Amino acid sequence: MSELLDFQDAFVSALGGSPLALSAWLASPEAGEAGLSVYRNTVAKGCVDALAANFPTVLSMVGEDWFRAAAALFAREAPPTHAALLDYGQDFPSWLERFPPAGDLPYLAGIAHLDRLWTEALFAAEAPPLPGDAFAALAPDVLAQARVSLHPSVRFAAFDAGLPSLWVAARAGAEDLELGDTPEGLLLARPGAAVTRRVVSPADIAFLAACRAGLSLAQAVGRAAEVQPEADVQTLFAALIADGVFGALNPGSP
Template identity: 55%
Template sequence: MTPVGELGTFQDAFAAALAERTAAPIAGWLPEGETDPAGLAVYRNTIAKGCIDALAANFPTVASLVGDDWFGAAAALFARDNPPKSAALLAYGAGFPDWLARFPPADDLPYLPAMARMDGMWTTALFAPEGRPLAAEAFALEPQALAAARPRLHPSLAFAWFDSGLPGLWLAAREPQPGEMELAEDPQGVLIVRPHEAVTARLLDRAGHAFLAAAETDATLGEAITAAAEADPAADLPALFAALIADGVFVGLDPGDPA
C-alpha cells in the first residue's frame, strides 16, 4: 500500500475508533501490548465538547429554556449516538429535534422538540445560499399576467404551521431579555428567511402559510392567492402579498400563460 493510501486507511480506522469508543479499529497500529491508549480519550472528549458547543450554538432557544446543565447532559448523549459526519459543525444536529421527541427526560417538556425544530430552521436559513429578493416593482404586471406567473422562493426561506402558539413562544424566548412567556392555544405559523445579511423571523397566519405552501409546490400566484383565500376568507390578501414582498421571500417570477 502506498504511504498516501496507508494514511487514508489509518484515518478511517482512527475515526472509527473514536466513533465506536474502542481501540479495536487501530489495533494494527498500536505498540505491542497496548490496547486502549489514553490519547483516544482526549480526542473523544475534544470531539464531544465540540459537538456540545455546536448544539448549544445551533439550538440556543432550547438551551435557554432548559438551562446549561440539562442541555449539556442531553447534548452529550445525542453526540455519543450521533457523531458528526464531517469536521464542519456549523449545521450539526439536524436530527436533534426528532431525538428530543424520543428522549424520556423531555417528556415533561412537550414543547421542546418544536423549539428545536424552529432553531434548526433558523440555522438552516443562516447557512442557506444567497438570493436577491425581488422589489415590489417586479410584480407590476397586468392582472392576468401576474396571476399566471409562478414565483420562485428565496433559498433560505423556511416556514411551518403548528397547532398551538409555539412560534410565539419561540420568538419570545429568543429575545435578548425574554419577559414572561405564555403559550397561546390558537394555532400559529412561523416564517424564517435571510433576504440580506441577517436572518429574520415573524409569526405567519393561516392565509400566509397556505400561500407559501402553494407557492412551494410551483403554484401560480393566482393559485397561491386562491389557497390563501380558502384558508382564511377574511384575510386581507393585498396586505398579505405586500408583507411577503417586504419579507424578501421572492427571488424570481417566471411568466405563465395568461390564457
C-alpha cells in the first residue's frame, strides 16, 4: 500500500510538470513522457466533453469551435481534482469573466453561472418536498413566526436584466435571442426526478434569500415587499410551495 501511495504521488507530480518523479517505475524517462502525453490528451478531451455537457447553453451561444478552444484552456488551468467529471467546471463561470475573448459577450459568464446552478440542482441530495398542507395546518400567527428550510436542490440567482429569460430561451433551442432590461431571477429545483426552472421576480428572490438566511416567514414577506412593494406575496408564496422549494418547517410561537 505504501508503494501504491508513493506511485500515486509521483504520478500527480509528473502530470504537474516533473516527469522525473516517475523514474523509479519506468525503464526510461522517454517512456514516461510519452505515456504522460497520451494520458494528458485523454484527460483533456474528457474535461472538454464534460464542460460541453455541463454548460450546454454556453455551447449553444458561442458554437462548438469557440467553446472547445476555451474549454481546453480552462482544463489546462483548472484540471479536475477527482475522477468523476459529472459536475466538473465549478470555476468555469468566473473563469469566463476573466477570459479576454469573452469580453464581447458580457452576459456569457452569467449564462455559465445558470448552467452551473442547473448542474448543482441535478446532483443535489434527494429529499421529499414539504407539502402545502403542512402550512395550512398552522394558525396564522404561528405561521408568521415559522421558519422554513429550502429543499437541498434549490438554487436561485438574481440579475439586473433579463438574463434568466435569455437562458431559458437558449436552453429551449430558440434562435431569436434578446436580452431584456427588466430585473429577473431564476429558480431551479429538483423536488422530483427532473430539474424544474422558472423565471421569477426580485420579490421571489428576496423571499427565498430570507428563508435561506433563517428568517421567519413574516420577515421573508417583509423582505419581498421591500424589494417589490407591488408584489402579491400570497400568490408568490403559493407558487413557491407548488414548486416544491421547501424542505422542512419549524413552527414558531405566537
